[in-house]
Amino acid sequence: MGGSQSSRKISVDNENAIQVSQEALDRIQAQLNAKQAEQPQQPPSPQYNPPPFYESQKRQQENAAEEVYWARRIENLKRAHEKINAGMLIEYQKTLKEANELFEMAQKDKIASKLPPCQAEKAKVLECYSTNPDKSLVCSVLVNEFNDCVCKSRIAAVSASS
Missing domain, CATH: 1.20.5 (Single alpha-helices involved in coiled-coils or other helix-helix interfaces)
Incomplete structure (x- = not known):
């Protein structure tokens, strides 16, 4: 249907066609050139150029x-x-x-x-032993204070870590 091309051909004969010779064309062209040469070139319309x-x-x-x-x-x-x-x-x-x-x-x-804890008590015990080398029982009170201090510091360390 729409897939094939039509095989019809149309030709038009123009009976009113005018044939112009080359000589006529040359003359018309020469006249146009002469008119253009006679007319002075018009400058383009003036524009303001600062x-x-x-x-x-x-x-x-x-x-x-x-x-x-x-x-x-x-x-x-x-x-x-x-x-x-x-x-x-x-x-x-x-x-x-x-x-x-x-x-x-x-x-x-x-x-x-x-x-180490109880440095002050330790120093007191050592001083007591050095001043009383033969009488160690004199320092027993200081030794008990040092022992109490060590026990307290152990309890504090255990309670702090848990």
Whole structure:
């Protein structure tokens, strides 16, 4: 149906066609060239072209205005960043100080916990024994105090670890 092409052909004979000789065409072309040569060339319609100095001055003013705008914007951004950096520096200093204080406290606790308990009582017992080498019963009261101190520190250590 629609898949095949039509095999019909149409031909049109133009009985009113005009044949122009080459000589006639050359004459018409020569006349057109002569008319164009006779007519003075008309300049294009006048348009206002501002002087180049005005254009460059206007462009310079626009550039100067943009420079001022961007310089102001950059300064505002610098100030904002300086404020942020100052705040961050203050917070950094506070945090550093707190961390150092905590570190020092932890160091003191480690030092205190590294020392054996009851050092004062131990020193008293040793002094008593050195001053009374032949009378050890004289130091019995100090030895009992040292023993009580050691027991208390053991109880404290056990209760702290559990």
